[in-house]
Amino acid sequence: MKIDDYRLLVALSEQGTLRKAADTLYISQPAVSQRLKTIEDEWGTDIFIRTKKKLITTTNGELIIQHAKKMLKEETNLKEMIQYYEGTVNGKLSIGVSSLIGQTILPKVLEKYIKLYPEVKISLQVGSSTRIMRNRQDFHVSVIRGTQIMNMQNEVLMKDRHYFIYPKDKSDQLNTLPMIEFQADPIYLKDIETWYTEQFKETYAPQIKTDQIATCKALLLAGVGMTVLPEVVVNDIDQSLFEVQLLSVNEHDLLRETFLCYESDMLSLPQVKAFIEMMKAEVSLLGDVMND
Numbered sequence: 354m355k356i357d358d359y360r361l362l363v364a365l366s367e368q369g370t371l372r373k374a375a376d377t378l379y380i381s382q383p384a385v386s387q388r389l390k391t392i393e394d395e396w397g398t399d400i401f402i403r404t405k406k407k408l409i410t411t412t413n414g415e416l417i418i419q420h421a422k423k424m425l426k427e428e429t430n431l432k433e434m435i436q437y438y439e440g441t442v443n444g445k446l447s448i449g450v451s452s453l454i455g456q457t458i459l460p461k462v463l464e465k466y467i468k469l470y471p472e473v474k475i476s477l478q479v480g481s482s483t484r485i486m487r488n489r490q491d492f493h494v495s496v497i498r499g500t501q502i503m504n505m506q507n508e509v510l511m512k513d514r515h516y517f518i519y520p521k522d523k524s525d526q527l528n529t530l531p532m533i534e535f536q537a538d539p540i541y542l543k544d545i546e547t548w549y550t551e552q553f554k555e556t557y558a559p560q561i562k563t564d565q566i567a568t569c570k571a572l573l574l575a576g577v578g579m580t581v582l583p584e585v586v587v588n589d590i591d592q593s594l595f596e597v598q599l600l601s602v603n604e605h606d607l608l609r610e611t612f613l614c615y616e617s618d619m620l621s622l623p624q625v626k627a628f629i630e631m632m633k634a635e636v637s638l639l640g641d642v643m644n645d
Contacts, residue, residue, distance in 0.1 A: 356428055358392050359421035361385065362400065366418045369407045422490060433622050443472035446624045449492040453566050454611065455479035457585050459496075462635045466628060473624045481536060481564075493625045495614040496632070499538040502614040508629075511636045515607040516587050517552075517598045519579035524596060527553070531578035534559035535569040541609055544602045545581050583609060585639065 364374040365385070375382040393400050400414035410418065433444035450459055455477075463475070478488065482497035489495050489502055501507040523530055532549070534542070546557040561578060563569045566586060573580050574590070581600055590597060600607045613632060619625045 354392065354395065356425070358388065359424050361388055362392065362418050362421045363425060365389065365401065365408055366410060371408070419490075426490070430618075430622065433624070443470070443474075444622070444624055445474045445476065446494075446628055447476040447492045448494050448496070448628070449478045449480075449485040449488060450496040451482045451485060451498045451611070452479055453498060453583065453585065454496045456567055458632070458635055458639065462628070462631050465635075466631055470624060470627060482538065489614070493615060493619050493622065494628060496611065497614060498611045499541055499609055501612055505614045506617045508613040510611045510613045510632060511585075511639075512608045512610050513584040515581050515583050515600045515609065517548075517579070517581055517600050518573060518587070518590065518595050520573075520576050521594060521596050523576070523579075527579065528555075531560035532557070533561045533563065533569050533572050533578045533580040535566045535580075536562070536564045544607055545600075548581075548600055548602045548607065581607075 361374070361378065364377050365371070368374040368377055371382050371385050371389075375385045378385070389401070396413075396417060398413045398417075399411050400417055401408040401410055429445060448459075456479075459477075459479075463477075467473070467475070478485065478491070482499060485492070485495050485497050486500070486502055489505070495502060495505075496510065519527060519530060534545070549557040561572065563572070566582065569580050570582060570586055572578060573582070573595070587597060613629060615625065615629070620629070
């Protein structure tokens with residue numbers, strides 16, 4: 354197959370219709386339909402089921418499309434490596450980061466990065482660590498919390514402590530104050546449950562659950578309830594108004610690791626290596642601030 358055929362399959366998968374894929378690729382719809390038929394004949398299997406409303410990917414089609422994405426990624430990496438050997442830092446940088454990192458550390462890093470490397474085109478996806486892991490093949494670098502990605506290089510970016518926080522003017526209401534919980538991995542939430550049960554001698558049943566730490570923090574600051582937050586978002590909380598208590602589970606500080614995940618050969622791409630180094634440097638500075 355040609356690279357253009359791989360691009361066609363990926364476009365069809367992402368757009369869901371022949372017409373939208375044709376518009377994306379700037380070719381006619383009949384040409385897309387004919388090329389798809391030729392590709393399917395070459396593979397000897399249907400890649401899509403055609404309905405009136407959309408294309409449905411077959412089981413074999415999923416495998417072929419994943420192969421197409423891999424081939425396109427390899428082509429991009431090869432072009433970037435060629436640029437590297439020519440001494441130019443440009444090309445593309447695709448990053449997938451957890452929501453917490455996307456809201457705290459990443460903006461500072463990218464501000465510095467684009468000033469140093471204005472020729473690099475950045476593609477960014479921010480979401481849950483589970484989502485980033487699921488789409489890991491789309492990224493040069495993934496930054497996720499709480500777990501590692503198998504068959505990849507995993508470096509610990511940071512380990513942050515956690516704090517139990519509540520409004521000081523409601524310290525006499527802790528047994529009735531709503532507990533606010535942000536979406537996280539089950540092991541992490543289990544540790545909080547263990548701590549809560551030991552602390553309050555009752556079953557852990559958070560009254561409010563959010564999908565973002567930022568929302569959780571906003572509710573806390575509004576005096577809605579109490580919560581547990583990671584160290585990276587605690588420094589700007591006014592401790593004259595809020596009680597901030599280091600959280601321990603089984604006599605150990607509750608720590609959560611954040612990982613930089615990438616395939617080892619990605620370090621041969623200068624834009625990727627530079628990003629990883631800048632992330633580490635920013636976290637090092639952040640650590641100095643948190644330890645002051």
